[in-house]
Amino acid sequence: MAMNFFQHQENARKRTALLVLLLVIATASLIFITLMVVAGFVYLLQNYSTSISAYNAYQTTFTAHLHAMLLSRLSLWIAVAIIALVVIAALYKYLQLRAGGDVIAEKLGGKPLLPDSAISSERRLLNVVEEMAIASGCVVPSVYLLPDTSINAFAAGSHRQNAVLGITRGCMEKLSRDQLQGVIAHEFSHILNGDMRLNSRLVALLHGILIIGLTGELLVRSSTTRQHTTAARNNTSTRWGAGLLLVGIGYTGVLCGKIIRAAVCRQREFLADASAVQFTRNPQGIADALRKIGGDLHTSLLQSKHAATYSHFYFASGVGPTLSKLFATHPPLADRIQRITPEWRGDFLTSDATDVECEQTPPSEPLQRIQPAQFAASALAAMGAPTDAHVSLAKKRLAKITDKLRNAAREPFTARALIYALLLDKSTAVRKQQISLLTDSAHPATVKALRRLYPEVCQLARSQQLPLVELCMPALRQLSAPQYMVFKNNVEMLIASDGKTSLFEWCLSRILFANLESITRAKQQFNVKDVVDEISLLFSLVVAAGKSPSPGGAFQKGVEELNLRGAKFKLSDNFQLNEIDSAFNRLAQLKLLQKPRLLKSVAKIVSADGEITPSEAELFRAIADSLDCPVPPLSV
Structure with missing residues (x-):
C-alpha cells in the first residue's frame, strides 16, 4: 500500500528543487514590480535625470519611460539588491531552523512536556508518542504542549534526529486514545516522508520573499512614535512613506508566498492521512479526530502571532479560512474525512474536555516471524x-521493560545511568574498573542510580536494549552543554575501557x-x-x-x-x-x-x-x- 521509503525521500528532494524554481520566479516578480513602482514614482515626480536624462518625461509615455529604466544601470542595482536581500533573509531563517523543531515549537508558545509527568492525560500522550516512535524506527521525539484549547498538532525539525512534536492542550484533552493515536501517526508520517525538512525550507524561502514587506512594516511601526522637532517629524514622514512603499511592493511577495506554500502542501496531507490509516489500521480514529475538529467551537485555530508563518506544518488549518482555495495549505476537512471513510454522511462530532471515551481499536494482526x-x-x-x-x-x-526502567529513562540523572549500565562489561574485573572511573567523573547521584538500576538492565534482552536507549532521548536532550560533554566523555571512556569496541557499543554511541x-x-x-x-x-x-x-x-x-x-x-x-x-x-x-x-x-x-x-x-x-x-x- 505504502510508497517505497526511498521514493518518498526522492520526491521530497524533487519538491525542494521545485521550491528553488518557485523562489527564482517569485524573486523575478518582486524585481519587476519594484522597477515598475520606482519608474512610476519617478515619472510622477518628473525629476528623473540619471541614465535616461535624454528622455523628457513630459514628451514620453510611461511605457517608454519604463523601457528606458529597465535598460538603465539603476535597474541592475535594484535587481542585485533585491536578490541579495531575499537570499540573505532566506539563509538566515534556514540556519535558524536547522537547530531543530524546538525553535518553531517555542515560537508557537509551546512548553516541553516533562518526560516524567504524572498527569494522566500527559502520560497517555507520551505513551502514544513512545509507541509510535519505536514502531516506526525513530528515536522518541521531544513533545511540546501548546496552550491552545483547539485541536491541532505538528511535527517540526530539519531531520528525524532533531524532530519535535507539538500538541495543543485541546488535542490532548479532547481526543480519545484512538483519535490521538491517529493524529500522532499522521505527524510521524510527515517525519518519515521527509516533509519536515521541506516545511523548514519552505519557511526559509517564504521569509526571503516576504522580507521586503516585513521591512516596510517595521518602518511604518517605527514612524508611529511622537516626534517633537521639525527635523524628526520630516524624518518620520520619510520613513513612513518609504515603509508604505515597501509594504506595497512586498504584497507581491505575500501573494507569491501563499501560492507557493499552498501548492506544495495539500497533497502531502492526503498522503499523511493515508499513511496514518496504514500505521494504525484504524481509519475511524483519525477520521473522528477530523470530525471533532469540524464540530469543535474552537476548531483548529492557534492563537500565536506566529501561527500564519507555520500554517503548513499543522495537522489541520491553524489560521482562519482563506478567501481562495488557491491559498489554502490544507484540503477541506470534508474531503479528508471522505477519503478516509467513504461511508461518511457529513456529520461532525462535538467534544469537550471530558470527552475522552475509550474506543475499541480493531485487534492487530500479529507480526509474522x-x-x-x-x-x-x-x-x-x-x-x-x-x-x-x-x-x-x-x-x-x-x-x-519494567516501569522502574521506563520511569528512569524519563529523568536526566537516571537516563544517563541507564546508558552507562548498558555499556558496563560482563567481566566483573572490567566492570569494577568502569564503575571506579565513573565514580571519579560522573555525578554522585548518577553513580548511585547506576548501582541501583544495573541488576535490571543486565537482564534485558537484546531486542529491548535499543528501545530503552530511544526512550532516554527526550530526557538526555535536557542536559546542559557542560553536562552533555561530561556524559559524552564518560560514554567514550566506558567503550574504550576494555581496549576494544563491539558493534553494539558503536551502534549505541552512534545513535546517541x-x-x-x-x-x-x-x-x-x-x-x-x-x-x-x-x-x-x-x-x-x-x-x-x-x-x-x-x-x-x-x-x-x-x-x-x-x-x-x-x-x-x-x-x-x-x-x-x-x-x-x-x-x-x-x-x-x-x-x-x-x-x-x-x-x-x-x-x-x-x-x-x-x-x-x-x-x-x-x-x-x-x-x-x-x-x-x-x-x-x-x-x-
Missing part, C-alpha cells in the same frame, strides 16, 4: 512504512551522538564503488557480530549482492571506534538510491547462515538508522 530467506525483502519493505503490527510489537517490547548533537547532514554524492574500503569494514563488522560458522562465505554473499570488486574481508573482532565512525561518515554520503542496495547486501550477510537472531535484527536496524533509514522492529 520473518524467515531468513525473506529477511532482506521484508526489512526494506517495512522501512518508513510501519503498520499496526509494528505498533503491536513495539507495545509488547515496551511492556517487557547523532540524536543529541547538531550534525551537518552529509551531501549524498557517492556510489557503492566509491566506498569499497568502507563497505569492506561494514561487512566484516556484521560477519563478526553474527559469529557465522562460515565468515568468508557470509562476507561473499554481501559482495555478490553489490557486484563489488576489490572488497577485502577483515578477520577481526577488535575494530577501533574512530575507524568505524570514519567509515560510516563516508557511507552516509551514499546517493539516496544506493542505500537500499547496501542495506539489502547487509541483510544477505545477516541471513547467510539460515538463522537470524534478535541481536542481528537489532544490529541491522541500528546500521540502517545510522544511514538515516528508519526500520520498524523486526520479528525474528
Whole structure:
C-alpha cells in the first residue's frame, strides 16, 4: 500500500528543487514590480535625470519611460539588491531552523512536556508518542504542549534526529486514545516522508520573499512614535512613506508566498492521512479526530502571532479560512474525512474536555516471524512504512521493560545511568574498573542510580536494549552543554575501557551522538564503488557480530549482492571506534538510491547462515538508522 521509503525521500528532494524554481520566479516578480513602482514614482515626480536624462518625461509615455529604466544601470542595482536581500533573509531563517523543531515549537508558545509527568492525560500522550516512535524506527521525539484549547498538532525539525512534536492542550484533552493515536501517526508520517525538512525550507524561502514587506512594516511601526522637532517629524514622514512603499511592493511577495506554500502542501496531507490509516489500521480514529475538529467551537485555530508563518506544518488549518482555495495549505476537512471513510454522511462530532471515551481499536494482526530467506525483502519493505503490527510489537517490547526502567529513562540523572549500565562489561574485573572511573567523573547521584538500576538492565534482552536507549532521548536532550560533554566523555571512556569496541557499543554511541548533537547532514554524492574500503569494514563488522560458522562465505554473499570488486574481508573482532565512525561518515554520503542496495547486501550477510537472531535484527536496524533509514522492529 505504502510508497517505497526511498521514493518518498526522492520526491521530497524533487519538491525542494521545485521550491528553488518557485523562489527564482517569485524573486523575478518582486524585481519587476519594484522597477515598475520606482519608474512610476519617478515619472510622477518628473525629476528623473540619471541614465535616461535624454528622455523628457513630459514628451514620453510611461511605457517608454519604463523601457528606458529597465535598460538603465539603476535597474541592475535594484535587481542585485533585491536578490541579495531575499537570499540573505532566506539563509538566515534556514540556519535558524536547522537547530531543530524546538525553535518553531517555542515560537508557537509551546512548553516541553516533562518526560516524567504524572498527569494522566500527559502520560497517555507520551505513551502514544513512545509507541509510535519505536514502531516506526525513530528515536522518541521531544513533545511540546501548546496552550491552545483547539485541536491541532505538528511535527517540526530539519531531520528525524532533531524532530519535535507539538500538541495543543485541546488535542490532548479532547481526543480519545484512538483519535490521538491517529493524529500522532499522521505527524510521524510527515517525519518519515521527509516533509519536515521541506516545511523548514519552505519557511526559509517564504521569509526571503516576504522580507521586503516585513521591512516596510517595521518602518511604518517605527514612524508611529511622537516626534517633537521639525527635523524628526520630516524624518518620520520619510520613513513612513518609504515603509508604505515597501509594504506595497512586498504584497507581491505575500501573494507569491501563499501560492507557493499552498501548492506544495495539500497533497502531502492526503498522503499523511493515508499513511496514518496504514500505521494504525484504524481509519475511524483519525477520521473522528477530523470530525471533532469540524464540530469543535474552537476548531483548529492557534492563537500565536506566529501561527500564519507555520500554517503548513499543522495537522489541520491553524489560521482562519482563506478567501481562495488557491491559498489554502490544507484540503477541506470534508474531503479528508471522505477519503478516509467513504461511508461518511457529513456529520461532525462535538467534544469537550471530558470527552475522552475509550474506543475499541480493531485487534492487530500479529507480526509474522520473518524467515531468513525473506529477511532482506521484508526489512526494506517495512522501512518508513510501519503498520499496526509494528505498533503491536513495539507495545509488547515496551511492556517487557519494567516501569522502574521506563520511569528512569524519563529523568536526566537516571537516563544517563541507564546508558552507562548498558555499556558496563560482563567481566566483573572490567566492570569494577568502569564503575571506579565513573565514580571519579560522573555525578554522585548518577553513580548511585547506576548501582541501583544495573541488576535490571543486565537482564534485558537484546531486542529491548535499543528501545530503552530511544526512550532516554527526550530526557538526555535536557542536559546542559557542560553536562552533555561530561556524559559524552564518560560514554567514550566506558567503550574504550576494555581496549576494544563491539558493534553494539558503536551502534549505541552512534545513535546517541547523532540524536543529541547538531550534525551537518552529509551531501549524498557517492556510489557503492566509491566506498569499497568502507563497505569492506561494514561487512566484516556484521560477519563478526553474527559469529557465522562460515565468515568468508557470509562476507561473499554481501559482495555478490553489490557486484563489488576489490572488497577485502577483515578477520577481526577488535575494530577501533574512530575507524568505524570514519567509515560510516563516508557511507552516509551514499546517493539516496544506493542505500537500499547496501542495506539489502547487509541483510544477505545477516541471513547467510539460515538463522537470524534478535541481536542481528537489532544490529541491522541500528546500521540502517545510522544511514538515516528508519526500520520498524523486526520479528525474528
